[in-house]
Amino acid sequence: MAERRGGDDSGSVRVIPVGALARVEGEGALHLVVDEGGRVAELRLQIYEPPRFFEAFSRGRRADEIPDLMARICGICPVAYQMSAVHALEAAFGVAIDPAVRALRRLYYAGEWIESHLLHMTFLAAPDFLGLDDALQIARLERAEVERTLRLRKLGNRILILLGGRSVNPVGVRIGGFHRVPRPAELAELGDELRRARGEAEALLRWFGSLPVPSRPQAVELVALRHPSEYPMNEGRVVSSRGLDVAADAFEETFEELQVPHSTALHSRLRRDGGTYMVGPLARVALNADRLAPAAAAAYDALGQRFERPDPAASVFARGIEVLQAIDEAIAAIDGFEPPSTEPAWAPRAGVGRAATEAPRGLLFVAIETDAEGLVQRLRIVPPTSQNQRQIETDLRALAPSALGLAEDRLRRVCEAAIRDYDPCISCATHFLTLTVERRAAPCA
Amino acid sequence: MTARRPTLAIFKFASCDGCQLQILNLEDELLALAERVEIANFLEVSSHAIEGPFDVALVEGSITTAHDAERIRRIREQARTLVAIGACATSGGIQALRNLADAAAWKAQVYPHPEWIDALPTSTPIAEHVRVDHEIQGCPVNGGQVLRVLVRALLGTQPDLPTTSVCLECKRRGTACVVVTRGIPCLGPVTRAGCGAICPALGRDCYGCFGPAADPNPAALLRHFEAGGLSRADAVRRLRHINGWRREFRGLADRLEGRDG
Numbered sequence: 207m208a209e210r211r212g213g214d215d216s217g218s219v220r221v222i223p224v225g226a227l228a229r230v231e232g233e234g235a236l237h238l239v240v241d242e243g244g245r246v247a248e249l250r251l252q253i254y255e256p257p258r259f260f261e262a263f264s265r266g267r268r269a270d271e272i273p274d275l276m277a278r279i280c281g282i283c284p285v286a287y288q289m290s291a292v293h294a295l296e297a298a299f300g301v302a303i304d305p306a307v308r309a310l311r312r313l314y315y316a317g318e319w320i321e322s323h324l325l326h327m328t329f330l331a332a333p334d335f336l337g338l339d340d341a342l343q344i345a346r347l348e349r350a351e352v353e354r355t356l357r358l359r360k361l362g363n364r365i366l367i368l369l370g371g372r373s374v375n376p377v378g379v380r381i382g383g384f385h386r387v388p389r390p391a392e393l394a395e396l397g398d399e400l401r402r403a404r405g406e407a408e409a410l411l412r413w414f415g416s417l418p419v420p421s422r423p424q425a426v427e428l429v430a431l432r433h434p435s436e437y438p439m440n441e442g443r444v445v446s447s448r449g450l451d452v453a454a455d456a457f458e459e460t461f462e463e464l465q466v467p468h469s470t471a472l473h474s475r476l477r478r479d480g481g482t483y484m485v486g487p488l489a490r491v492a493l494n495a496d497r498l499a500p501a502a503a504a505a506y507d508a509l510g511q512r513f514e515r516p517d518p519a520a521s522v523f524a525r526g527i528e529v530l531q532a533i534d535e536a537i538a539a540i541d542g543f544e545p546p547s548t549e550p551a552w553a554p555r556a557g558v559g560r561a562a563t564e565a566p567r568g569l570l571f572v573a574i575e576t577d578a579e580g581l582v583q584r585l586r587i588v589p590p591t592s593q594n595q596r597q598i599e600t601d602l603r604a605l606a607p608s609a610l611g612l613a614e615d616r617l618r619r620v621c622e623a624a625i626r627d628y629d630p631c632i633s634c635a636t637h638f639l640t641l642t643v644e645r646r647a648a649p650c651a
Numbered sequence: 652m653t654a655r656r657p658t659l660a661i662f663k664f665a666s667c668d669g670c671q672l673q674i675l676n677l678e679d680e681l682l683a684l685a686e687r688v689e690i691a692n693f694l695e696v697s698s699h700a701i702e703g704p705f706d707v708a709l710v711e712g713s714i715t716t717a718h719d720a721e722r723i724r725r726i727r728e729q730a731r732t733l734v735a736i737g738a739c740a741t742s743g744g745i746q747a748l749r750n751l752a753d754a755a756a757w758k759a760q761v762y763p764h765p766e767w768i769d770a771l772p773t774s775t776p777i778a779e780h781v782r783v784d785h786e787i788q789g790c791p792v793n794g795g796q797v798l799r800v801l802v803r804a805l806l807g808t809q810p811d812l813p814t815t816s817v818c819l820e821c822k823r824r825g826t827a828c829v830v831v832t833r834g835i836p837c838l839g840p841v842t843r844a845g846c847g848a849i850c851p852a853l854g855r856d857c858y859g860c861f862g863p864a865a866d867p868n869p870a871a872l873l874r875h876f877e878a879g880g881l882s883r884a885d886a887v888r889r890l891r892h893i894n895g896w897r898r899e900f901r902g903l904a905d906r907l908e909g910r911d912g
Binding site: 255257259265268271278279282284325329330339340341343345352356357359360371373377378380384385386470472622631 | 668698763790
């Protein structure tokens with residue numbers, strides 16, 4: 207039995223099952239209703255990934271259990287969940303962070319960006335550009351590029367293993383710092399490997415530049431963190447391409463979440479005008495191009511025309527640029543490293559902490575309220591995929607009219623690729639999408 | 652090619668995708684594996700999906716909806732060997748914490764319209780629904796263990812996974828015991844080996860993410876920790892964690908909380 211969901215024929219509405227959408231992380235479906243005039247009447251990105259109720263079961267847990275619990279939200283980006291939550295707890299408890307810890311945290315983020323972006327670029331997105339089913343088929347044609355991807359991913363995973371013991375559900379993070387600080391020799395060895403990897407990452411990005419990556423420009427508001435001097439990872443103000451500029455603490459007053467019947471992931475929108483927006487690598491690169499390190503900045507300049515208008519399809523290039531950026535962030539964190547002078551120390555108190563960090567897939571907001579003993583009273587998580595859902599629907603609504611004339615298989619592939627631009631990580635938000643198209647038959651005269 | 656390649660299918664239920672990712676994290680073995688077996692279904696990374704039957708099905712995730720309870724039955728019918736991988740599939744996972752809670756209240760805490768959410772009040776392991784040939788514990792699973800079980804299953808022999816505790820891995824690594832030297836309440840003595848004892852190696856407590864070792868004695872261990880000052884509430888929290896729905900941990904937590912009457 208293959209994982210496919212079919213539709214049915216009933217009455218005057220024709221439902222055409224178009225098959226499963228694969229190569230996304232999580233479970234969902236796309237439902238398109240086409241009216242008699244051939245226009246899109248309804249479009250719903252249905253997410254039926256079963257909810258796991260993290261926000262509910264975290265109530266009553268101890269603050270120091272939260273990093274281990276949060277990692278379980280997403281196997282692909284556990285660092286971002288751990289770290290947004292840890293930052294929020296540190297804000298609630300008023301914990302001062304040693305500069306060495308901050309440097310190691312940037313190294314830790316860099317590791318996750320590298321492994322997550324490369325998974326998306328070669329394994330999830332590249333098959334679209336080549337008309338293939340998966341990266342294993344690519345390996346038969348372009349084995350060197352798939353092997354290059356695996357080597358680079360392994361390096362990203364190595365960073366996570368050094369700081370966290372393993373790359374999935376790493377165990378090294380605690381409030382105020384890490385359980386173990388790496389030895390200088392371990393960091394130096396990693397630094398040497400990272401320096402060698404820069405050329406590999408540039409070569410991989412050149413290969414993507416040679417692929418027929420489509421263009422799908424959209425009038426989209428880009429939202430990302432912005433820091434006074436750094437490329438944004440673990441802190442900054444929330445800014446947008448349309449002039450938004452607020453403190454991360456003001457996230458809840460700036461954005462709202464709402465539930466729609468067809469998704470187990472809450473939707474987000476701007477309170478300002480109810481508008482949709484996009485978070486993720488494309489938004490980060492576009493809003494922080496002046497913060498890129500030299501190698502990433504050179505790659506950005508070389509790909510300049512792909513970033514002139516917001517184009518979600520250019521996200522794959524933004525990921526490649528951020529792989530380069532992450533390599534240089536990691537090298538910088540290692541080269542300037544001085545071991546911390548203090549042990550992580552904190553004491554619980556009643557309070558509320560809020561934090562936004564940049565997960566591989568975009569801005570991730572967490573608010574945590576604790577009682578005087580440090581037991582969690584309220585947890586709110588706003589993952590990047592939740593925020594992007596409405597924008598994905600908006601993009602598809604804009605895209606669908608020109609694609610409805612295509613054969614069903616082509617239509618499915620176009621819609622899948624447009625969804626995949628956002629690298630939706632549906633298991634985070636609350637895996638696979640089935641596309642159904644309902645064509646409402648013209649009434650018999 | 653002289654013989655048909657064996658078929659491998661990978662399915663996901665309620666989970667974080669981390670166990671599937673552990674397969675993709677086999678950077679040095681992945682391409683060779685894909686040459687030796689036909690990947691018949693692995694939706695996270697491939698649009699290529701063929702009908703069963705499958706020689707081996709790896710199942711990640713727990714059963715949390717009526718639809719998924721039906722879906723796992725169909726997968727069982729199609730799979731010659733079914734292997735449950737990871738804490739969700741073998742214990743219900745962290746989301747099984749709902750099994751003791753008022754699930755309806757939880758829905759209402761997270762969603763303004765709980766009535767739109769189709770979810771069972773429980774999260775249960777695969778073996779509570781269908782016959783499971785092998786279980787690989789861990790949150791996440793060890794990718795090397797998945798590979799070993801796969802090879803054994805394809806050879807038609809039984810897997811040889813460790814049943815001992817994390818303590819043995821600490822001894823092999825030469826990690827000083829965090830219980831003995833620092834008095835940290837570590838669950839290593841009752842937790843199954845397989846992770847490589849990474850938590851004590853980082854200087855912290857094991858929190859039991861690989862699930863119970865064979866014939867564990869968590870009652871004696873927690874008695875020891877309570878004598879050392881661990882509160883009853885914290886003792887229960889240690890048990891009601893990622894593998895909290897496993898009988899070995901659940902029964903003791905119920906007794907400590909006085910839930911068993």
